[in-house]
Amino acid sequence: MRWSLHNKRLAAFAFLTGMIVTAAGVAATAPVDATRQAELSVLLEQDCGSCHGLTRKGGLGSALLPDNIAHFTDEALIEIILDGVPGTPMPPWRRFLNRAEASWIVDRLRQGTSQ
Amino acid sequence: MKLKISIAAIALLMLSACAEIRGTGDLGLIIERGAGSIQIVQTTDRESLATIEGLGDLSHASAVYSRDERYAYIFGRDGGLTKIDMLTHKIVARTMQAGNSIGGAISQDGKLVAVSNYKPGGVRIFDAQTLEPVAEIPAIGANGERSKTVGLVDAPGQRFVFSLYDAGETWIVDMRDRNNPAITKLRNIGKLPYDALITPDGRWYIAGLFGEDGMAMVDLWQPEKGVRRILDGYGRGEKALPVYKMPHLEGWAMANGHAFMPAIGHHEVLVAAEGSWKEVDRIAVHGQPVFVMARPDGRQIWVNFAFPDNDTIQVIDVPTRKIIKTLKPGPAVLHMEFTPRGEEVWLSVRDDNQVIMYDTTTFAEKGRLPVRKPSGIFFTARAHRIGL
Numbered sequence: 417m418r419w420s421l422h423n424k425r426l427a428a429f430a431f432l433t434g435m436i437v438t439a440a441g442v443a444a445t446a447p448v449d450a451t452r453q454a455e456l457s458v459l460l461e462q463d464c465g466s467c468h469g470l471t472r473k474g475g476l477g478s479a480l481l482p483d484n485i486a487h488f489t490d491e492a493l494i495e496i497i498l499d500g501v502p503g504t505p506m507p508p509w510r511r512f513l514n515r516a517e518a519s520w521i522v523d524r525l526r527q528g529t530s531q
Numbered sequence: 532m533k534l535k536i537s538i539a540a541i542a543l544l545m546l547s548a549c550a551e552i553r554g555t556g557d558l559g560l561i562i563e564r565g566a567g568s569i570q571i572v573q574t575t576d577r578e579s580l581a582t583i584e585g586l587g588d589l590s591h592a593s594a595v596y597s598r599d600e601r602y603a604y605i606f607g608r609d610g611g612l613t614k615i616d617m618l619t620h621k622i623v624a625r626t627m628q629a630g631n632s633i634g635g636a637i638s639q640d641g642k643l644v645a646v647s648n649y650k651p652g653g654v655r656i657f658d659a660q661t662l663e664p665v666a667e668i669p670a671i672g673a674n675g676e677r678s679k680t681v682g683l684v685d686a687p688g689q690r691f692v693f694s695l696y697d698a699g700e701t702w703i704v705d706m707r708d709r710n711n712p713a714i715t716k717l718r719n720i721g722k723l724p725y726d727a728l729i730t731p732d733g734r735w736y737i738a739g740l741f742g743e744d745g746m747a748m749v750d751l752w753q754p755e756k757g758v759r760r761i762l763d764g765y766g767r768g769e770k771a772l773p774v775y776k777m778p779h780l781e782g783w784a785m786a787n788g789h790a791f792m793p794a795i796g797h798h799e800v801l802v803a804a805e806g807s808w809k810e811v812d813r814i815a816v817h818g819q820p821v822f823v824m825a826r827p828d829g830r831q832i833w834v835n836f837a838f839p840d841n842d843t844i845q846v847i848d849v850p851t852r853k854i855i856k857t858l859k860p861g862p863a864v865l866h867m868e869f870t871p872r873g874e875e876v877w878l879s880v881r882d883d884n885q886v887i888m889y890d891t892t893t894f895a896e897k898g899r900l901p902v903r904k905p906s907g908i909f910f911t912a913r914a915h916r917i918g919l
Contacts, residue, residue, distance in 0.1 A: 461565075462863065462881065463838050466776050469608055470565065470590030474631055475649065476679065476696065476725065476777060500773065505725070505741055507773030512839065 448520045459512075460521055467505065471529055476505065482528045493522045555600040555617050559868065559910035561879065561886055562592045562605075563903045569605065570902055571620055574870050574877075574910060577888055577898040581620035587611040587627075593634045593907055596914035597659060598641035603909070604659070606635040612646055614662060617911065624662040628655050636685040636918075643706055645691045647683035654680055654693055656706065666712045672698020673718050682727025682738050682780070684918045686751050694724040694738045694747075701727075701738060701747065703754055720747035720758045728780035729918035730790075730805070737761070739780050741795060744771075748808060761808040762792075762801055771796030776837035778821050781919075786829035786849045793820035793834075800834060802852065812852050817843050822866065825849075826891055827873035835864050835878075844878065846894070856894050860887050865905070871912035879905035 448456065461470055467477035478484060485493060497518040500508035509518070557575045568584040586592075588609035595604050602623070603615045610629035613622055631650035637643070643665060645656045656666040670678045670693075678695035686692050691704045701720050705713040722742025729736050729751075736749040745763040750756060778793035785791075789811060790803045800823055802812040818840025824833050832847040841863050846856040862882035869876050875897055878887050886905050888897040913919040 458882070463775065465590055466838075469588070469631070471588055471609075473588075473609070475591055475608065475633070476681075503742075505723070505774060505777065507775055511773075 448517055452517065453520065456513075456517060456520060457524075460524060464521075472525070480525050482526055485525055490519065490522050490526075493525065494518045497521060553618070555911050556871070557911075558600075558617050559877075559908060560594060560603055560605075560615070560617075561877075561900075561902050561905050561909075562589050562594075562907040564589055564592070564865075564881065564906040565904040567607075568903070569615070570900075571615075571617060572886075572900065574875070577900065579900055579902075583615060583620060583622065585622070586613050589906070591633060591906075594909040594913075595635060595637040595644070595919065596909075596911050597637070598914055600911040600914045602659075603911075604635060604637065604644050606632055606646055608632060610646075610648065610650075612644070612657065612662060626657070626662045628657070628664075633679075633681060634683055636683050636691055638685055638691070638706060639687060639689050639917075643689075643709065645683060645685075645704075647680045647693055649679040652677040652679045652695075652697070654683060654691065654704070656691070656704075656709075656712070665709055666706070668702075668704060668712060668714065670695050670698070670702070672700050673716075674698050681725055682736075684727065684729040684736065686729060686736065687733040687917065688751075690751070692727070692729065692736050692749070692751070694720065694727055696724060699724060699742075701736065701749055701758060703749075703751070715754055717749060717754070717758050721745060721760065725777050725795075726780045728784070728792075730785050731783070731917060733917040735805070737780065737790070737792075739778065739792070739795060741774075741777070746792070759808075762803055762810055765794060765801055765810065765813070766797050769797060772798065772819065774819050774837060775839065776819070776821055776841075778819070778823075778837075781822065781824060783825045783827075783919075784823045784832065786825040786832060789849075791823050791825065791832045791847070793823050795819075800832070800847065814847060814852055814854070816845055816847075816854070817857065824867060824869070826876075827869055827871065831855075831891060833867055833876060835867060838863075841865070858889070858894065860889075861885065866907050868908035868910055871910065877908050879908055881905060 468480045469475045472480040498510045500506045561570045570579045571581045587607045590608045605613045610632045614624040616623050629648040633647045635646040644659045653669040670680045672678050672695050678697040680693045681696050683693040689707045694701045701717045703715040721740040724738035725741045727738040738747045744766040748759045748761045792801045800814040818836035820834045834845045844858040845854050848855045861880035865881050866879045886900045886902045
């Protein structure tokens, strides 16, 4: 269910982006390949983890386990990742992540950690 | 013949006994962040002596030492407080004292260990010998809510000082009567204090504010005078840059009568005169500073940076306040620790799984140790430093 919504959203985004085949456009719509997934896993664990904890149980930042984020839509979480939360230490990650990558991170957050 | 054998036996016994006797002054520990373990290291020969597993979630971990420098107390992210014997390499006591912690301190007399907790927000104090609980201080601010606590340090007079992140307060806890903690609460220090430092003489407590351009300072010689704002508006008129990792403040960044502190949201090191706390200078650096640490002699300041600039280290010459060296030790340099008199510095390079040692005069690499996802490095010389 969530996955199909996700795909629809990606498809809509790809459509909107249309034929603007700039380098950024390609990056924004390209699926997240295995190499990039490995990089994002490190980013999620280590850099998100520096405030939210390696196990996502929270630190100065809030806990990010599935129950903690259940009340947010995927879209809201993607926006938070890309644009940050003004007035709090949560910074915008748009400089480092495109929408598909933020969406991939949200999916990972929904899955929870193995611990 | 018999006599000869017994003499040989005694000599052998004495030899083996001698081999086991050593001091702890050149020992230290390195946190293995992902593995939940630590390595005990020896700085004279740059070697690892042991790995100790089973310390829980060390994603943010720090350590203090007993005054005899034999025991380390490790504060884990998951609320675990572990006492380690640096000589036998064994865990001698461990308690899960909270759900989520940020750090700790040891009292002036070495008999109490305090832990700063996020969940439930507050400070808990334990007997340093047994880790039995002594006091619990829920950090309920003037807003009536329980706050995360940050910037916990020891101060002279058997005191602990910490700040309330959510409530914006600084509390001073006098533990001279361990059964009756006397708490002084300083309200309205500013928005979102994220960490604090105490100067090496134990007089000035300075909290960094995430929510404001400025820092909140308490003179612990005259706490009744309350909190004073210093370096107010240091970023005024400039757009604050995003901060991808919270800076740390440590009391070591005092050098030559000046305090060197990370600006937040600005790629600068702020320099203030000790005492007046007026801004003297600001030094443009490579990224958002995380640790700004003075070499023990105060001649150099070493700075590491937040993501995405965390592959770099810069060295500032204190008298000229110029950057004299930029090093690229590797991906994700998380922490640095000087040897007790500062001829060498050890750097944690997390994503290379290495700790690298540099000569602080020539900047030549002196050695490396393989360490899994290293973060904090803590040498036993901290035992006798106020605030560490």
